[in-house]
Amino acid sequence: MTNRRNNLIILGLVVVLIGVAAYLIFVRQPVAEATRLGLDLEGGVSANLQGYKTNGEEVTRQEMDLAAGVIRQRVDSLGVTEPEIQIQGDDQVVVNIPGITDADRAVEVIGRTAQLGFYEVLATAGGQPVPEDEVEDTKAGLQDELEGDPTYEEGETKILFEESPAPDGSGTIVQGYVVPAEPELTGSALDSAVQSTDQAGRREVQMELTGEGGEAFGDLSQQIVDNALANAIPGGGRLAVVLDDDVVSAPVVDQPIYGGQVVIQNQGSPGGLPQEEAEELEVVLQTGALPVNMELLSVSSIGPTLGADSLRSGLLAALVGFGLVLVFLVIIYRVLGLIADLAL
Incomplete structure:
Protein backbone atom coordinates (compact mmCIF):
# COMPACT_ATOMS: atom_id res chain seq x y z
CA MET A 1 0.00 0.00 0.00
CA THR A 2 2.85 2.31 0.91
CA ASN A 3 4.58 1.64 -2.42
CA ARG A 4 1.37 2.34 -4.30
CA ARG A 5 0.92 5.64 -2.45
CA ASN A 6 4.51 6.63 -3.13
CA ASN A 7 4.07 5.80 -6.81
CA LEU A 8 0.96 7.99 -6.95
CA ILE A 9 2.80 10.87 -5.26
CA ILE A 10 5.67 10.57 -7.72
CA LEU A 11 3.22 10.40 -10.62
CA GLY A 12 1.45 13.51 -9.33
CA LEU A 13 4.74 15.40 -9.07
CA VAL A 14 5.66 14.34 -12.60
CA VAL A 15 2.31 15.59 -13.93
CA VAL A 16 2.81 18.94 -12.15
CA LEU A 17 6.32 19.31 -13.56
CA ILE A 18 5.07 18.50 -17.06
CA GLY A 19 2.34 21.14 -16.69
CA VAL A 20 4.82 23.77 -15.52
CA ALA A 21 7.19 22.93 -18.38
CA ALA A 22 4.36 23.11 -20.92
CA TYR A 23 3.30 26.51 -19.57
CA LEU A 24 6.82 27.92 -19.79
CA ILE A 25 7.44 26.56 -23.29
CA PHE A 26 4.11 27.05 -25.04
CA VAL A 27 2.35 29.88 -23.17
CA ARG A 28 4.92 32.16 -21.60
CA GLN A 29 7.41 31.92 -24.47
CA PRO A 30 5.91 30.13 -27.50
CA VAL A 31 8.36 28.03 -29.47
CA ALA A 32 7.39 29.74 -32.73
CA GLU A 33 8.40 33.09 -31.28
CA ALA A 34 11.53 31.94 -29.49
CA THR A 35 13.00 29.96 -32.37
CA ARG A 36 14.86 31.93 -35.01
CA LEU A 37 15.58 30.16 -38.28
CA GLY A 38 18.44 30.86 -40.65
CA LEU A 39 18.43 31.25 -44.42
CA ASP A 40 18.74 27.50 -45.01
CA LEU A 41 15.56 26.69 -43.05
CA GLU A 42 13.45 29.85 -43.34
CA GLY A 43 14.38 30.99 -46.85
CA GLY A 44 15.10 34.59 -47.79
CA VAL A 45 17.12 36.75 -50.17
CA SER A 46 20.73 36.46 -51.27
CA ALA A 47 22.30 39.46 -53.05
CA ASN A 48 25.74 40.12 -54.51
CA LEU A 49 26.72 43.82 -54.70
CA GLN A 50 29.79 45.42 -56.25
CA GLY A 51 31.20 48.71 -55.03
CA TYR A 52 32.46 51.35 -57.46
CA LYS A 53 33.29 55.05 -57.67
CA THR A 54 31.89 57.39 -60.28
CA ASN A 55 35.31 59.04 -60.76
CA GLY A 56 36.87 55.73 -61.86
CA GLU A 57 39.13 55.30 -58.82
CA GLU A 58 39.53 51.84 -57.31
CA VAL A 59 37.52 50.96 -54.22
CA THR A 60 39.65 50.36 -51.12
CA ARG A 61 39.23 47.57 -48.58
CA GLN A 62 38.55 50.15 -45.88
CA GLU A 63 35.68 51.60 -47.91
CA MET A 64 34.22 48.12 -48.41
CA ASP A 65 34.49 47.44 -44.67
CA LEU A 66 32.61 50.67 -43.98
CA ALA A 67 30.01 49.78 -46.63
CA ALA A 68 29.50 46.33 -45.08
CA GLY A 69 28.97 47.99 -41.68
CA VAL A 70 26.33 50.36 -43.05
CA ILE A 71 24.58 47.48 -44.85
CA ARG A 72 24.53 45.48 -41.60
CA GLN A 73 22.88 48.39 -39.78
CA ARG A 74 20.26 48.63 -42.51
CA VAL A 75 19.55 44.89 -42.41
CA ASP A 76 19.31 44.96 -38.62
CA SER A 77 16.80 47.81 -38.85
CA LEU A 78 14.57 45.54 -40.98
CA GLY A 79 14.19 43.27 -37.94
CA VAL A 80 15.63 40.12 -39.50
CA THR A 81 17.68 37.57 -37.60
CA GLU A 82 21.19 36.27 -38.25
CA PRO A 83 21.95 38.03 -41.56
CA GLU A 84 25.19 37.04 -43.27
CA ILE A 85 27.23 39.91 -44.70
CA GLN A 86 30.60 39.02 -46.15
CA ILE A 87 33.15 40.89 -48.26
CA GLN A 88 34.14 38.87 -51.30
CA GLY A 89 37.27 39.76 -53.20
CA ASP A 90 38.32 43.41 -53.32
CA ASP A 91 35.05 45.14 -54.15
CA GLN A 92 32.06 42.85 -53.60
CA VAL A 93 29.66 42.25 -50.71
CA VAL A 94 27.47 39.15 -50.38
CA VAL A 95 24.34 39.69 -48.28
CA ASN A 96 22.12 36.80 -47.13
CA ILE A 97 18.89 37.90 -45.40
CA PRO A 98 16.62 35.20 -43.92
CA GLY A 99 12.88 35.70 -43.65
CA ILE A 100 12.55 38.40 -46.36
CA THR A 101 10.26 37.61 -49.29
CA ASP A 102 10.36 40.92 -51.23
CA ALA A 103 13.75 40.74 -52.94
CA ASP A 104 13.37 44.06 -54.81
CA ARG A 105 12.65 46.04 -51.65
CA ALA A 106 15.45 44.37 -49.70
CA VAL A 107 17.98 45.24 -52.40
CA GLU A 108 16.67 48.81 -52.62
CA VAL A 109 17.20 49.30 -48.89
CA ILE A 110 20.63 47.66 -48.54
CA GLY A 111 22.14 48.87 -51.83
CA ARG A 112 20.93 52.45 -51.99
CA THR A 113 23.84 54.87 -51.73
CA ALA A 114 21.70 57.43 -49.85
CA GLN A 115 23.69 60.55 -50.69
CA LEU A 290 27.32 54.21 -48.21
CA PRO A 291 30.93 55.34 -48.78
CA VAL A 292 30.82 53.98 -52.35
CA ASN A 293 28.15 53.34 -54.97
CA MET A 294 26.76 49.83 -55.20
CA GLU A 295 25.85 47.91 -58.34
CA LEU A 296 23.64 44.84 -58.06
CA LEU A 297 25.37 41.88 -59.70
CA SER A 298 22.84 39.21 -58.78
CA VAL A 299 19.90 38.59 -56.48
CA SER A 300 17.91 35.46 -55.78
CA SER A 301 15.08 34.39 -53.53
CA ILE A 302 15.97 31.21 -51.66
CA GLY A 303 13.23 28.84 -50.51
CA PRO A 304 13.51 26.98 -47.20
CA THR A 305 14.62 23.75 -48.92
CA LEU A 306 18.37 23.67 -48.34
CA GLY A 307 18.12 22.15 -44.88
CA ALA A 308 14.70 20.53 -45.21
CA ASP A 309 15.96 17.02 -46.00
CA SER A 310 18.46 17.05 -43.15
CA LEU A 311 15.80 18.37 -40.79
CA ARG A 312 13.32 15.65 -41.76
CA SER A 313 15.94 12.94 -41.39
CA GLY A 314 16.99 14.28 -38.01
CA LEU A 315 13.42 14.49 -36.73
CA LEU A 316 12.65 10.97 -37.93
CA ALA A 317 15.74 9.56 -36.24
CA ALA A 318 14.89 11.41 -33.02
CA LEU A 319 11.31 10.14 -33.00
CA VAL A 320 12.35 6.53 -33.65
CA GLY A 321 15.03 6.69 -30.95
CA PHE A 322 12.65 8.32 -28.48
CA GLY A 323 10.01 5.65 -29.14
CA LEU A 324 12.51 2.83 -28.58
CA VAL A 325 13.58 4.40 -25.28
CA LEU A 326 9.95 4.57 -24.10
CA VAL A 327 9.31 0.92 -24.99
CA PHE A 328 12.57 -0.17 -23.33
CA LEU A 329 11.71 1.62 -20.07
CA VAL A 330 8.24 0.04 -19.87
CA ILE A 331 9.57 -3.47 -20.60
CA ILE A 332 12.39 -3.32 -18.06
CA TYR A 333 10.90 -1.19 -15.22
CA ARG A 334 7.15 -1.62 -15.81
CA VAL A 335 5.24 0.94 -13.67
CA LEU A 336 8.35 2.96 -12.86
CA GLY A 337 9.23 2.86 -16.52
CA LEU A 338 5.79 4.22 -17.40
CA ILE A 339 6.30 7.07 -14.91
CA ALA A 340 9.68 7.78 -16.46
CA ASP A 341 8.05 7.81 -19.90
CA LEU A 342 5.53 10.41 -18.70
CA ALA A 343 8.36 12.48 -17.29
CA LEU A 344 10.11 12.40 -20.65
Whole structure:
Protein backbone atom coordinates (compact mmCIF):
# COMPACT_ATOMS: atom_id res chain seq x y z
CA MET A 1 0.00 0.00 0.00
CA THR A 2 2.85 2.31 0.91
CA ASN A 3 4.58 1.64 -2.42
CA ARG A 4 1.37 2.34 -4.30
CA ARG A 5 0.92 5.64 -2.45
CA ASN A 6 4.51 6.63 -3.13
CA ASN A 7 4.07 5.80 -6.81
CA LEU A 8 0.96 7.99 -6.95
CA ILE A 9 2.80 10.87 -5.26
CA ILE A 10 5.67 10.57 -7.72
CA LEU A 11 3.22 10.40 -10.62
CA GLY A 12 1.45 13.51 -9.33
CA LEU A 13 4.74 15.40 -9.07
CA VAL A 14 5.66 14.34 -12.60
CA VAL A 15 2.31 15.59 -13.93
CA VAL A 16 2.81 18.94 -12.15
CA LEU A 17 6.32 19.31 -13.56
CA ILE A 18 5.07 18.50 -17.06
CA GLY A 19 2.34 21.14 -16.69
CA VAL A 20 4.82 23.77 -15.52
CA ALA A 21 7.19 22.93 -18.38
CA ALA A 22 4.36 23.11 -20.92
CA TYR A 23 3.30 26.51 -19.57
CA LEU A 24 6.82 27.92 -19.79
CA ILE A 25 7.44 26.56 -23.29
CA PHE A 26 4.11 27.05 -25.04
CA VAL A 27 2.35 29.88 -23.17
CA ARG A 28 4.92 32.16 -21.60
CA GLN A 29 7.41 31.92 -24.47
CA PRO A 30 5.91 30.13 -27.50
CA VAL A 31 8.36 28.03 -29.47
CA ALA A 32 7.39 29.74 -32.73
CA GLU A 33 8.40 33.09 -31.28
CA ALA A 34 11.53 31.94 -29.49
CA THR A 35 13.00 29.96 -32.37
CA ARG A 36 14.86 31.93 -35.01
CA LEU A 37 15.58 30.16 -38.28
CA GLY A 38 18.44 30.86 -40.65
CA LEU A 39 18.43 31.25 -44.42
CA ASP A 40 18.74 27.50 -45.01
CA LEU A 41 15.56 26.69 -43.05
CA GLU A 42 13.45 29.85 -43.34
CA GLY A 43 14.38 30.99 -46.85
CA GLY A 44 15.10 34.59 -47.79
CA VAL A 45 17.12 36.75 -50.17
CA SER A 46 20.73 36.46 -51.27
CA ALA A 47 22.30 39.46 -53.05
CA ASN A 48 25.74 40.12 -54.51
CA LEU A 49 26.72 43.82 -54.70
CA GLN A 50 29.79 45.42 -56.25
CA GLY A 51 31.20 48.71 -55.03
CA TYR A 52 32.46 51.35 -57.46
CA LYS A 53 33.29 55.05 -57.67
CA THR A 54 31.89 57.39 -60.28
CA ASN A 55 35.31 59.04 -60.76
CA GLY A 56 36.87 55.73 -61.86
CA GLU A 57 39.13 55.30 -58.82
CA GLU A 58 39.53 51.84 -57.31
CA VAL A 59 37.52 50.96 -54.22
CA THR A 60 39.65 50.36 -51.12
CA ARG A 61 39.23 47.57 -48.58
CA GLN A 62 38.55 50.15 -45.88
CA GLU A 63 35.68 51.60 -47.91
CA MET A 64 34.22 48.12 -48.41
CA ASP A 65 34.49 47.44 -44.67
CA LEU A 66 32.61 50.67 -43.98
CA ALA A 67 30.01 49.78 -46.63
CA ALA A 68 29.50 46.33 -45.08
CA GLY A 69 28.97 47.99 -41.68
CA VAL A 70 26.33 50.36 -43.05
CA ILE A 71 24.58 47.48 -44.85
CA ARG A 72 24.53 45.48 -41.60
CA GLN A 73 22.88 48.39 -39.78
CA ARG A 74 20.26 48.63 -42.51
CA VAL A 75 19.55 44.89 -42.41
CA ASP A 76 19.31 44.96 -38.62
CA SER A 77 16.80 47.81 -38.85
CA LEU A 78 14.57 45.54 -40.98
CA GLY A 79 14.19 43.27 -37.94
CA VAL A 80 15.63 40.12 -39.50
CA THR A 81 17.68 37.57 -37.60
CA GLU A 82 21.19 36.27 -38.25
CA PRO A 83 21.95 38.03 -41.56
CA GLU A 84 25.19 37.04 -43.27
CA ILE A 85 27.23 39.91 -44.70
CA GLN A 86 30.60 39.02 -46.15
CA ILE A 87 33.15 40.89 -48.26
CA GLN A 88 34.14 38.87 -51.30
CA GLY A 89 37.27 39.76 -53.20
CA ASP A 90 38.32 43.41 -53.32
CA ASP A 91 35.05 45.14 -54.15
CA GLN A 92 32.06 42.85 -53.60
CA VAL A 93 29.66 42.25 -50.71
CA VAL A 94 27.47 39.15 -50.38
CA VAL A 95 24.34 39.69 -48.28
CA ASN A 96 22.12 36.80 -47.13
CA ILE A 97 18.89 37.90 -45.40
CA PRO A 98 16.62 35.20 -43.92
CA GLY A 99 12.88 35.70 -43.65
CA ILE A 100 12.55 38.40 -46.36
CA THR A 101 10.26 37.61 -49.29
CA ASP A 102 10.36 40.92 -51.23
CA ALA A 103 13.75 40.74 -52.94
CA ASP A 104 13.37 44.06 -54.81
CA ARG A 105 12.65 46.04 -51.65
CA ALA A 106 15.45 44.37 -49.70
CA VAL A 107 17.98 45.24 -52.40
CA GLU A 108 16.67 48.81 -52.62
CA VAL A 109 17.20 49.30 -48.89
CA ILE A 110 20.63 47.66 -48.54
CA GLY A 111 22.14 48.87 -51.83
CA ARG A 112 20.93 52.45 -51.99
CA THR A 113 23.84 54.87 -51.73
CA ALA A 114 21.70 57.43 -49.85
CA GLN A 115 23.69 60.55 -50.69
CA LEU A 116 21.56 63.34 -49.24
CA GLY A 117 21.83 66.90 -50.51
CA PHE A 118 19.98 70.22 -50.17
CA TYR A 119 19.90 72.55 -53.19
CA GLU A 120 18.46 75.92 -54.05
CA VAL A 121 16.13 75.53 -57.03
CA LEU A 122 17.15 77.92 -59.82
CA ALA A 123 14.41 77.03 -62.33
CA THR A 124 11.63 74.51 -62.69
CA ALA A 125 9.42 73.03 -65.43
CA GLY A 126 6.67 70.46 -65.73
CA GLY A 127 4.25 69.52 -63.00
CA GLN A 128 1.49 67.90 -65.05
CA PRO A 129 0.43 64.24 -64.67
CA VAL A 130 1.41 61.94 -67.52
CA PRO A 131 0.78 58.21 -68.14
CA GLU A 132 3.42 55.88 -66.73
CA ASP A 133 4.66 54.87 -70.18
CA GLU A 134 5.31 58.52 -71.08
CA VAL A 135 7.43 59.44 -68.04
CA GLU A 136 10.81 59.03 -69.74
CA ASP A 137 9.75 60.94 -72.84
CA THR A 138 8.41 63.72 -70.62
CA LYS A 139 11.70 63.91 -68.72
CA ALA A 140 13.61 64.16 -72.01
CA GLY A 141 11.38 67.07 -73.10
CA LEU A 142 11.83 68.84 -69.75
CA GLN A 143 15.59 68.31 -70.02
CA ASP A 144 15.65 70.16 -73.37
CA GLU A 145 13.41 72.92 -72.03
CA LEU A 146 15.49 73.52 -68.89
CA GLU A 147 18.79 73.45 -70.78
CA GLY A 148 17.48 76.49 -72.60
CA ASP A 149 16.75 78.35 -69.37
CA PRO A 150 19.09 81.30 -68.58
CA THR A 151 19.94 79.80 -65.17
CA TYR A 152 21.37 76.64 -66.71
CA GLU A 153 25.14 76.59 -67.19
CA GLU A 154 26.81 73.34 -68.16
CA GLY A 155 29.32 72.32 -65.51
CA GLU A 156 27.97 74.85 -63.02
CA THR A 157 24.44 73.51 -62.74
CA LYS A 158 22.56 70.26 -63.38
CA ILE A 159 19.01 69.10 -63.97
CA LEU A 160 17.24 66.77 -61.56
CA PHE A 161 13.73 65.30 -61.62
CA GLU A 162 10.95 64.55 -59.17
CA GLU A 163 8.32 61.89 -59.82
CA SER A 164 5.22 61.58 -57.67
CA PRO A 165 1.83 59.92 -58.13
CA ALA A 166 -1.01 62.24 -59.11
CA PRO A 167 -3.54 62.69 -56.26
CA ASP A 168 -6.44 61.57 -58.47
CA GLY A 169 -4.54 58.53 -59.78
CA SER A 170 -4.39 59.93 -63.31
CA GLY A 171 -0.70 59.18 -63.75
CA THR A 172 2.70 60.41 -62.57
CA ILE A 173 3.56 64.06 -61.99
CA VAL A 174 7.01 64.80 -63.41
CA GLN A 175 8.89 67.97 -62.53
CA GLY A 176 12.36 69.06 -63.58
CA TYR A 177 14.65 71.38 -61.61
CA VAL A 178 17.81 73.33 -62.38
CA VAL A 179 20.05 73.23 -59.31
CA PRO A 180 23.73 73.99 -58.60
CA ALA A 181 26.16 71.25 -59.57
CA GLU A 182 27.08 70.70 -55.91
CA PRO A 183 24.71 70.74 -52.92
CA GLU A 184 24.83 73.66 -50.50
CA LEU A 185 24.32 71.17 -47.66
CA THR A 186 24.97 67.40 -47.51
CA GLY A 187 23.93 64.42 -45.41
CA SER A 188 26.82 65.04 -43.01
CA ALA A 189 24.56 67.70 -41.44
CA LEU A 190 21.92 65.05 -40.60
CA ASP A 191 21.67 63.88 -36.99
CA SER A 192 18.59 61.60 -37.13
CA ALA A 193 15.57 60.67 -39.23
CA VAL A 194 12.26 59.21 -38.10
CA GLN A 195 8.97 58.32 -39.78
CA SER A 196 5.91 60.15 -38.46
CA THR A 197 2.58 61.70 -39.48
CA ASP A 198 1.49 65.33 -39.69
CA GLN A 199 -1.65 66.81 -38.12
CA ALA A 200 -3.72 65.66 -41.10
CA GLY A 201 -2.47 62.08 -40.70
CA ARG A 202 -0.23 62.19 -43.78
CA ARG A 203 2.89 60.05 -43.57
CA GLU A 204 6.22 61.92 -43.59
CA VAL A 205 9.85 61.64 -42.56
CA GLN A 206 11.22 64.16 -40.07
CA MET A 207 14.94 64.89 -40.16
CA GLU A 208 16.85 66.45 -37.28
CA LEU A 209 20.02 68.33 -38.24
CA THR A 210 23.13 68.80 -36.14
CA GLY A 211 23.73 72.18 -34.50
CA GLU A 212 26.12 73.26 -37.22
CA GLY A 213 23.88 71.76 -39.90
CA GLY A 214 20.86 73.63 -38.54
CA GLU A 215 22.69 76.93 -38.79
CA ALA A 216 23.85 76.17 -42.35
CA PHE A 217 20.30 75.19 -43.31
CA GLY A 218 18.97 78.45 -41.87
CA ASP A 219 21.52 80.40 -43.92
CA LEU A 220 20.54 78.45 -47.05
CA SER A 221 16.83 79.14 -46.52
CA GLN A 222 17.60 82.85 -45.99
CA GLN A 223 19.55 82.85 -49.27
CA ILE A 224 16.58 81.28 -51.09
CA VAL A 225 14.17 83.88 -49.69
CA ASP A 226 16.48 86.77 -50.61
CA ASN A 227 17.01 85.51 -54.18
CA ALA A 228 13.28 84.96 -54.66
CA LEU A 229 12.58 88.55 -53.63
CA ALA A 230 15.42 89.96 -55.74
CA ASN A 231 14.33 88.06 -58.85
CA ALA A 232 10.57 88.40 -58.22
CA ILE A 233 10.07 84.62 -58.46
CA PRO A 234 6.30 83.88 -58.53
CA GLY A 235 5.24 81.88 -55.47
CA GLY A 236 8.65 82.17 -53.81
CA GLY A 237 11.90 80.26 -53.96
CA ARG A 238 12.14 76.49 -53.54
CA LEU A 239 14.47 74.10 -51.78
CA ALA A 240 15.18 70.69 -53.33
CA VAL A 241 15.78 67.78 -50.96
CA VAL A 242 17.70 65.27 -53.07
CA LEU A 243 18.55 61.64 -52.39
CA ASP A 244 20.87 59.93 -54.89
CA ASP A 245 20.12 62.54 -57.58
CA ASP A 246 16.36 62.02 -57.21
CA VAL A 247 14.35 64.96 -55.87
CA VAL A 248 12.20 63.61 -53.03
CA SER A 249 10.73 66.97 -52.04
CA ALA A 250 10.95 70.58 -53.29
CA PRO A 251 8.92 72.79 -50.95
CA VAL A 252 8.47 76.54 -51.30
CA VAL A 253 10.56 78.50 -48.79
CA ASP A 254 8.86 81.80 -47.94
CA GLN A 255 10.82 82.55 -44.76
CA PRO A 256 14.14 81.53 -43.18
CA ILE A 257 14.01 78.16 -41.42
CA TYR A 258 16.11 77.85 -38.29
CA GLY A 259 15.91 75.20 -35.59
CA GLY A 260 17.43 72.26 -37.45
CA GLN A 261 14.25 70.35 -38.41
CA VAL A 262 13.43 69.37 -42.00
CA VAL A 263 10.42 67.35 -43.17
CA ILE A 264 10.10 65.20 -46.31
CA GLN A 265 6.46 65.11 -47.38
CA ASN A 266 4.20 64.33 -50.30
CA GLN A 267 1.51 66.98 -50.04
CA GLY A 268 -0.09 65.80 -53.28
CA SER A 269 -1.12 62.46 -51.78
CA PRO A 270 -3.94 62.20 -49.19
CA GLY A 271 -1.91 59.66 -47.23
CA GLY A 272 1.43 61.41 -47.62
CA LEU A 273 4.47 59.29 -48.42
CA PRO A 274 3.76 55.64 -49.31
CA GLN A 275 4.39 53.31 -46.34
CA GLU A 276 7.31 51.44 -47.92
CA GLU A 277 8.94 54.65 -49.19
CA ALA A 278 8.73 56.27 -45.74
CA GLU A 279 10.21 53.19 -44.08
CA GLU A 280 12.99 53.02 -46.66
CA LEU A 281 13.84 56.72 -46.27
CA GLU A 282 13.96 56.36 -42.49
CA VAL A 283 16.32 53.38 -42.70
CA VAL A 284 18.76 54.74 -45.29
CA LEU A 285 18.90 58.22 -43.76
CA GLN A 286 19.27 56.95 -40.20
CA THR A 287 22.08 54.53 -41.05
CA GLY A 288 23.92 57.05 -43.22
CA ALA A 289 25.23 57.01 -46.76
CA LEU A 290 27.32 54.21 -48.21
CA PRO A 291 30.93 55.34 -48.78
CA VAL A 292 30.82 53.98 -52.35
CA ASN A 293 28.15 53.34 -54.97
CA MET A 294 26.76 49.83 -55.20
CA GLU A 295 25.85 47.91 -58.34
CA LEU A 296 23.64 44.84 -58.06
CA LEU A 297 25.37 41.88 -59.70
CA SER A 298 22.84 39.21 -58.78
CA VAL A 299 19.90 38.59 -56.48
CA SER A 300 17.91 35.46 -55.78
CA SER A 301 15.08 34.39 -53.53
CA ILE A 302 15.97 31.21 -51.66
CA GLY A 303 13.23 28.84 -50.51
CA PRO A 304 13.51 26.98 -47.20
CA THR A 305 14.62 23.75 -48.92
CA LEU A 306 18.37 23.67 -48.34
CA GLY A 307 18.12 22.15 -44.88
CA ALA A 308 14.70 20.53 -45.21
CA ASP A 309 15.96 17.02 -46.00
CA SER A 310 18.46 17.05 -43.15
CA LEU A 311 15.80 18.37 -40.79
CA ARG A 312 13.32 15.65 -41.76
CA SER A 313 15.94 12.94 -41.39
CA GLY A 314 16.99 14.28 -38.01
CA LEU A 315 13.42 14.49 -36.73
CA LEU A 316 12.65 10.97 -37.93
CA ALA A 317 15.74 9.56 -36.24
CA ALA A 318 14.89 11.41 -33.02
CA LEU A 319 11.31 10.14 -33.00
CA VAL A 320 12.35 6.53 -33.65
CA GLY A 321 15.03 6.69 -30.95
CA PHE A 322 12.65 8.32 -28.48
CA GLY A 323 10.01 5.65 -29.14
CA LEU A 324 12.51 2.83 -28.58
CA VAL A 325 13.58 4.40 -25.28
CA LEU A 326 9.95 4.57 -24.10
CA VAL A 327 9.31 0.92 -24.99
CA PHE A 328 12.57 -0.17 -23.33
CA LEU A 329 11.71 1.62 -20.07
CA VAL A 330 8.24 0.04 -19.87
CA ILE A 331 9.57 -3.47 -20.60
CA ILE A 332 12.39 -3.32 -18.06
CA TYR A 333 10.90 -1.19 -15.22
CA ARG A 334 7.15 -1.62 -15.81
CA VAL A 335 5.24 0.94 -13.67
CA LEU A 336 8.35 2.96 -12.86
CA GLY A 337 9.23 2.86 -16.52
CA LEU A 338 5.79 4.22 -17.40
CA ILE A 339 6.30 7.07 -14.91
CA ALA A 340 9.68 7.78 -16.46
CA ASP A 341 8.05 7.81 -19.90
CA LEU A 342 5.53 10.41 -18.70
CA ALA A 343 8.36 12.48 -17.29
CA LEU A 344 10.11 12.40 -20.65
